[in-house]
Amino acid sequence: VDSMDKSVVRIAVDAMGGDYAPAEVVKGAVQAAQRGGVEIILVGPEDRVQAELSRYDVEGLSLLVHHTSQFIVDGESPARALRAKPEASMLVTARLVKEGQAEAAVTLGHTGAAMISALWVLGTLEGLQRPVAGGVACFLAPQTMLLDLGVNVDCKPRQLLQFAAIGVAYARSLLGIPEPTVALLSNGSEEGKGTERVKEAHQLLKRSGFKFIGNVEGWDIPAGRANVIVCDGFVGNVFLKYGEGLSRALAAWLQERLAGLLPAQELARLGQELGGLLELEEQVGGGPLLGVKGVMVVGHGRSRAPAIEKAIGQARLAVVNRLVETIEEEWRRISRS
Amino acid sequence: VDSMDKSVVRIAVDAMGGDYAPAEVVKGAVQAAQRGGVEIILVGPEDRVQAELSRYDVEGLSLLVHHTSQFIVDGESPARALRAKPEASMLVTARLVKEGQAEAAVTLGHTGAAMISALWVLGTLEGLQRPVAGGVACFLAPQTMLLDLGVNVDCKPRQLLQFAAIGVAYARSLLGIPEPTVALLSNGSEEGKGTERVKEAHQLLKRSGFKFIGNVEGWDIPAGRANVIVCDGFVGNVFLKYGEGLSRALAAWLQERLAGLLPAQELARLGQELGGLLELEEQVGGGPLLGVKGVMVVGHGRSRAPAIEKAIGQARLAVVNRLVETIEEEWRRISRS
Numbered sequence: 307v308d309s310m311d312k313s314v315v316r317i318a319v320d321a322m323g324g325d326y327a328p329a330e331v332v333k334g335a336v337q338a339a340q341r342g343g344v345e346i347i348l349v350g351p352e353d354r355v356q357a358e359l360s361r362y363d364v365e366g367l368s369l370l371v372h373h374t375s376q377f378i379v380d381g382e383s384p385a386r387a388l389r390a391k392p393e394a395s396m397l398v399t400a401r402l403v404k405e406g407q408a409e410a411a412v413t414l415g416h417t418g419a420a421m422i423s424a425l426w427v428l429g430t431l432e433g434l435q436r437p438v439a440g441g442v443a444c445f446l447a448p449q450t451m452l453l454d455l456g457v458n459v460d461c462k463p464r465q466l467l468q469f470a471a472i473g474v475a476y477a478r479s480l481l482g483i484p485e486p487t488v489a490l491l492s493n494g495s496e497e498g499k500g501t502e503r504v505k506e507a508h509q510l511l512k513r514s515g516f517k518f519i520g521n522v523e524g525w526d527i528p529a530g531r532a533n534v535i536v537c538d539g540f541v542g543n544v545f546l547k548y549g550e551g552l553s554r555a556l557a558a559w560l561q562e563r564l565a566g567l568l569p570a571q572e573l574a575r576l577g578q579e580l581g582g583l584l585e586l587e588e589q590v591g592g593g594p595l596l597g598v599k600g601v602m603v604v605g606h607g608r609s610r611a612p613a614i615e616k617a618i619g620q621a622r623l624a625v626v627n628r629l630v631e632t633i634e635e636e637w638r639r640i641s642r643s
Numbered sequence: 644v645d646s647m648d649k650s651v652v653r654i655a656v657d658a659m660g661g662d663y664a665p666a667e668v669v670k671g672a673v674q675a676a677q678r679g680g681v682e683i684i685l686v687g688p689e690d691r692v693q694a695e696l697s698r699y700d701v702e703g704l705s706l707l708v709h710h711t712s713q714f715i716v717d718g719e720s721p722a723r724a725l726r727a728k729p730e731a732s733m734l735v736t737a738r739l740v741k742e743g744q745a746e747a748a749v750t751l752g753h754t755g756a757a758m759i760s761a762l763w764v765l766g767t768l769e770g771l772q773r774p775v776a777g778g779v780a781c782f783l784a785p786q787t788m789l790l791d792l793g794v795n796v797d798c799k800p801r802q803l804l805q806f807a808a809i810g811v812a813y814a815r816s817l818l819g820i821p822e823p824t825v826a827l828l829s830n831g832s833e834e835g836k837g838t839e840r841v842k843e844a845h846q847l848l849k850r851s852g853f854k855f856i857g858n859v860e861g862w863d864i865p866a867g868r869a870n871v872i873v874c875d876g877f878v879g880n881v882f883l884k885y886g887e888g889l890s891r892a893l894a895a896w897l898q899e900r901l902a903g904l905l906p907a908q909e910l911a912r913l914g915q916e917l918g919g920l921l922e923l924e925e926q927v928g929g930g931p932l933l934g935v936k937g938v939m940v941v942g943h944g945r946s947r948a949p950a951i952e953k954a955i956g957q958a959r960l961a962v963v964n965r966l967v968e969t970i971e972e973e974w975r976r977i978s979r980s
Contacts, residue, residue: 444889446889446892446893446896447892456830459830459837459838460838460839491881492877492881493793493796493876493877493880493881494880500796500877501796501797501875501877502797504877523880523881523884524880524881524882524883524884524885524886524887524888525884525885525887525888525889525891526888527885527888528885528888528889528891528892528893529888529891529892537881538838539830540829540830540837540838540841540878541877541878541881543830543831543860543861544828544829544830544860544861544874544878544881544882545861545881545882545885546861547860547861547862548861548862548864548865548882548885548886549861549885549889550861550862551861551862551863551864551865551866552781552783552862552865552886552889552921554862554865554866555783555784555865555866556783556865556893556917556920559783559920563913563916564905564913567905567909568901568904568905572904576900576901579900580893583893583896584889
C-alpha cells in the first residue's frame with residue numbers, strides 16, 4: 307500500500323525509548339529517512355542524539371532534532387516518572403503530534419508509559435477510557451486482526467462492540483479490506499456459547515451493522531475465519547503471549563528435531579521465520595495505540611534498528627491511510643446506535 | 644507408571660460412541676485387551692458388537708459384551724436424547740461404574756452427553772456443579788496441566804481454587820509429581836494483574852496451602868513454569884483450540900516451507916509430531932472428567948483404534964493411581980479452609 311503513496315509524513319520519534327536507545331533508535335530513524343516518505347523529528351538530549359547522528363551520512367535526509375533533557379529511565383513507575391518529568395522525551399513526542407508539528411509519534415519506551423502519555427496528551431475517543439491494543443496477532447492469517455490484546459480487561463459488552471468498530475477501521479485502513487468481517491471469540495461457535503458478557507456482546511454485534519459472522523473459536527484465529535476478531539484484553543493477552551512462547555519453544559524443538567537433516571543456518575532461519583509468524587512485534591515492529599486521537603505507534607523495548615524502521619513505517623502508513631479518521635467515523639456510527 | 648503395575652482393571656467401554664463406532668471402538672478395545680492389565684466390557688447392541696469382535700482372534704482375552712439396544716445418534720440434543728433413552732450405551736457404561744461392575748468408563752461419544760451422563764449417574768463432588776475439563780494441553784511442557792479447558796465459564800474465584808485442588812491431585816496421580824506447583828493464568832505476572840475474579844482467586848490461592856507460585860502468562864504454558872495452571876474454562880478453551888488450529892496451520896506451513904529440503908514422508912511425520920505436541924486428543928486419546936465421583940474418560944469423537952486404546956489406558960491409569968480418591972482428599976482439604 308505505502309509504496310504507491312509518495313506523500314511525505316512528518317514523524318516524531320522518541321529517541322530515548324527502548325533498551326538500545328538512543329543508538330539503535332537513531333540508526334533506525336536514519337534508515338527510515340533513507341527509505342523516504344518521512345520527515346523525522348528525533349526527540350531527546352541534543353548532544354546525545356547528534357553524537358549518534360554523526361555516525362551516519364545524513365546529508366540531504368529529512369532528520370531534525372527536537373531537544374529535551376528529560377526522559378524515562380528503565381524501572382521507573384510510569385505514571386510517577388511522567389508526572390515528575392513533564393519534558394520527558396515520550397511526552398514531548400506525543401505533544402508534537404498534539405500541536406500539529408508532527409503527524410505521528412513513535413516510541414519504543416515502556417508500553418504503560420506510552421499509554422499514559424497518549425491518554426494525557428492526545429486523549430481517547432469519547433467514552434473510551436483507555437487506548438486499545440490490537441493488530442495482526444498470528445501471521446499465518448495476515449488478514450485477521452485481534453483486539454484487545456491486553457490493555458482492557460473485564461470488558462463490558464459495549465466495549466467489545468467498540469473494539470469491533472476500531473477493528474473494522476483498522477482492517478479497512480491498514481489491511482486494505484473494504485468490508486471486513488467481524489467475529490466474536492468464544493468457547494463455541496453457537497450463539498449461546500460464552501460468558502454472560504460475551505453472550506450480550508453477541509446480541510450487540512448482531513445489530514451493529516458490521517459484517518458480523520458470529521462466534522469463532524481458538525482454531526479460527528490461525529485459519530483467518532474473520533478479518534476482525536474481538537475479545538477481552540485478558541484473553542487476547544494470554545493468547546498473544548502463548549503465541550510468543552510457542553514460537554520460541556517450537557523453534558527449539560525444530561532445531562533439535564531437524565538437527566542433521568538440515569544445515570544449521572537453515573534451521574536458524576526457520577526459527578526466525580516462526581517468530582515472524584507468531585510474534586506480533588517481530589513482524590510489524592510495533593503497532594498504533596487504537597482509540598487515541600492521534601497516531602502513536604509503540605514498539606517493543608528490545609527493538610533494534612530494523613524493527614524501529616518498521617515502526618516508523620507503520621506510523622507513516624497509519625497517517626497516509628487515515629487510520630484515526632476512519633476509527634472516528636466507525637465510532638460515531640456505533641455511538642448513534 | 645502403569646508398566647510397573649500388574650493389577651487388572653475392569654473397564655466399561657461405550658461401544659456406540661464416536662464417529663467410527665462400533666468398528667474402531669471394538670478394534671481399540673481388542674488391542675487394549677491384548678496389551679493386558681484390563682478387562683473390557685463392551686456396552687452396545689450384542690449383535691453389532693459381536694459382529695465386530697468376530698473379525699479378531701479374541702480367544703483368551705478379557706472381553707465381555709454388555710447388551711443394550713439404545714444409543715445416542717450424532718446430531719441429537721444430548722440432554723433430550725439421554726432422557727428419551729434411559730438405556731443408552733453411554734448411560735449404561737457410566738452405570739456399570741456406579742454399580743461397581745466396572746472400575747472405569749470410557750466413551751468417545753458427544754462430550755456434552757458424556758458430561759450429563761457422568762453428572763446424572765456418578766455425580767460430582769460436593770459443591771461442584773459440573774465436571775471439570777483438564778489435562779496436559781501443550782506437550783512441549785508435559786509436566787504442566789491446565790484446567791478448566793472449556794466446561795466451566797464465568798468462574799467465581801472459589802471455583803478457580805477448586806480447579807487448583809483437582810489439578811494438584813491430577814498432577815500427583817497421573818503425572819507422578821509429589822508436590823506440584825500451582826499458578827494462576829493472568830495477563831501479567833504481578834499480583835495486581837488480571838480480571839477482578841482473577842485477583843480475588845490470587846488471594847485465595849495464596850492462602851491455600853498449595854505450592855502457589857503466583858500469576859503466570861501465556862508464554863509460561865509452553866515453558867512449563869508450573870505443574871498446574873488454573874484458568875476460567877472460557878480462556879482454557881480458546882487456548883486449547885488455538886493450539887489445535889496452530890498445529891494444523893504450522894504443519895501446512897512446514898510442508899510448504901521445507902518442500903524439496905526434506906523427503907515428503909519426513910515432512911508428513913513432522914506434521915504429525917506437531918499435532919502430538921499441540922493437540923490434546925492426539926496425544927493422550929482422551930482425558931478423565933474431573934471432579935466426578937468415578938473414573939469416566941472421554942475421548943475425541945474422531946478417535947480411531949489407537950486413540951481408543953490410549954483412552955482405555957488412561958482410564959486404567961486413573962484407577963491404578965487413585966485419581967478420584969486423591970481429588971477427594973484435596974477437595975476436603977480446601978473445603979475446610
